[in-house]
Amino acid sequence: MSTAPRCDRTEAWSRLADHHAGVGRALDLRRAFAADAGRAGAFSLQAPEVFADLSKNLWDADTRALLLALARECRIEQRRDAMLAGEPINHTEGRAVLHTALRAPRGVAPFGDEVHEVLDCMLAYVEQVRDTATSGIRHVVNIGIGGSDLGPQMVVPALDAYTSPALTLHFVSNVDGHDIAPVLRRLDPRETLVIVASKTFTTQETMANAAVARAWFLAGYGEGGEAAIAKHFAATTTNVAAAAKFGITTTFGFWDWVGGRYSLWSAIGLPIALAVGAENFRALLAGAHAMDRHFAEAPLEANLPIQLGLLDVWYRNFLGFTSRSVAPYHQGLRRLPAYLQQLEMESNGKSVDLDGEPLPFGTSPVVWGEAGTNGQHAYFQMLHQGTDVIPVEFVAVKTPCYRAEGIADLPEGVRAGLADQHHKLLANCLAQSQALMLGKSTDEAMGESAPTASKALDAATVARHRTFPGNRPSTTLVLDQLTPAALGALIALYEHRVFTSGALWRINSFDQWGVELGKALCNQLLPRFATGDTAGLDGSTAALLDRLLG
Numbered sequence: 001m002s003t004a005p006r007c008d009r010t011e012a013w014s015r016l017a018d019h020h021a022g023v024g025r026a027l028d029l030r031r032a033f034a035a036d037a038g039r040a041g042a043f044s045l046q047a048p049e050v051f052a053d054l055s056k057n058l059w060d061a062d063t064r065a066l067l068l069a070l071a072r073e074c075r076i077e078q079r080r081d082a083m084l085a086g087e088p089i090n091h092t093e094g095r096a097v098l099h100t101a102l103r104a105p106r107g108v109a110p111f112g113d114e115v116h117e118v119l120d121c122m123l124a125y126v127e128q129v130r131d132t133a134t135s136g137i138r139h140v141v142n143i144g145i146g147g148s149d150l151g152p153q154m155v156v157p158a159l160d161a162y163t164s165p166a167l168t169l170h171f172v173s174n175v176d177g178h179d180i181a182p183v184l185r186r187l188d189p190r191e192t193l194v195i196v197a198s199k200t201f202t203t204q205e206t207m208a209n210a211a212v213a214r215a216w217f218l219a220g221y222g223e224g225g226e227a228a229i230a231k232h233f234a235a236t237t238t239n240v241a242a243a244a245k246f247g248i249t250t251t252f253g254f255w256d257w258v259g260g261r262y263s264l265w266s267a268i269g270l271p272i273a274l275a276v277g278a279e280n281f282r283a284l285l286a287g288a289h290a291m292d293r294h295f296a297e298a299p300l301e302a303n304l305p306i307q308l309g310l311l312d313v314w315y316r317n318f319l320g321f322t323s324r325s326v327a328p329y330h331q332g333l334r335r336l337p338a339y340l341q342q343l344e345m346e347s348n349g350k351s352v353d354l355d356g357e358p359l360p361f362g363t364s365p366v367v368w369g370e371a372g373t374n375g376q377h378a379y380f381q382m383l384h385q386g387t388d389v390i391p392v393e394f395v396a397v398k399t400p401c402y403r404a405e406g407i408a409d410l411p412e413g414v415r416a417g418l419a420d421q422h423h424k425l426l427a428n429c430l431a432q433s434q435a436l437m438l439g440k441s442t443d444e445a446m447g448e449s450a451p452t453a454s455k456a457l458d459a460a461t462v463a464r465h466r467t468f469p470g471n472r473p474s475t476t477l478v479l480d481q482l483t484p485a486a487l488g489a490l491i492a493l494y495e496h497r498v499f500t501s502g503a504l505w506r507i508n509s510f511d512q513w514g515v516e517l518g519k520a521l522c523n524q525l526l527p528r529f530a531t532g533d534t535a536g537l538d539g540s541t542a543a544l545l546d547r548l549l550g
């Protein structure tokens, strides 16, 4: 276990506290930009595939220097290197954390051969299935939850431009039958491949859905159904024996050193590879690997994941911000916030350090969001005028990319309309970060006409309602195009950023004991749904059980 100090036990932490008490908490972005024409450049970083404008954040050169000193005192580089070398840094489960090995070129990473054997085998299978004229498969249903669902469910729509029109992907995760029933209802078992994705192959939701899918398949397929399971079901799991017991013979394995929320690069990525093909899946891995190299090799001053992680610590522990909103201005990234919720909140939602000592400071922020511009018409009101300051992370993509067969045939007028929409999208993205920062003073509001305001109110009152405090921080990440490589790099950037804040907090970012208690209590409650027995339950649970069964 690492002997690196916890962030709050360092000299840099005390210096950051002093800095915060002085200029650090009083930084005004409008004045900072006015005073320094080079601020945008000085606080921008280029990492592989991802450019980051960090200049609209509430920090200055001193803040950044102190945060870098904090990272060094917490031995961030040694801790990163320990992870990359395969040391068992997930000490509560005695496991290495090696998702980076899944995207390293052959021969480079620990376990490289084994990884590439499975990858080659999986991608050969992918190409067979994608030859739909021969395979007869038109639909793929991925059954999985958490890390066995969120990655593929986020990546497949993001890479829509690269997907095959011949295969339609469906995702089923919830134990609620309202998830799987509407999916299966529309499908023909003879044209369907069901993937049962589960690291453990014991997860209640996934096993229940897999059983329903199997029953649906056998009922719909008719004669020869049992034998056809070999062709129409595949499993992705570390528990190959359990998959075999379920009756699945086509299995792609992975290893206990791949955390569920870090697993889309492993066999769990099978639905992604089926959607976009082997070459694009390899490009996704290569993009992530390029970000891994950046994380491993760039000096801290130029290291984007490390700087984002440091900003997260600054915001959470010094400025007291409890949440961060993610606004991807690309509809294909609409599931990114949900994906990041598991990545960050399951990793860093911890309240004891590596030694099991309670932490005296906050850890994971709430991560939430929605694709722009949709979020603007819902919760952005609160971001602009609410009482809490919530840093926003914008993701913008310079060049749009639509699935070729749909767009090339469209009339010129429609294509021109789409190009115009893209500028509108990007203008909205920039305008929101401007508005958060610039705000609008009451005097400015007084000077403007407000034709829709009630005539019953005096001008000063109306102006106070139309005042924006401004000085609200944001980061803007820019990709040139949402290619498989760019998306791989973006996801890896987030993984390493979460590692960085977790390492400074000296927590184990790679276990998730917090999900266990609810699972255990569910298993205790389940039999009571058959018997109606409420004996020994707390009053609320007993009354609710009665109501649900009555």
Ligand SMILES: O=P(O)(O)OC[C@H]1O[C@H](O)[C@H](O)[C@@H](O)[C@@H]1O
Binding pocket: 145, 146, 147, 148, 197, 198, 199, 200, 201, 202, 203, 206, 260, 261, 346, 512, 515
């Ligand atoms: O892949 P599985 O073993 O089915 O696990 C699915 C998910 O369930 C668990 O409860 C964990 O909280 C997640 O980290 C995991 O991704």
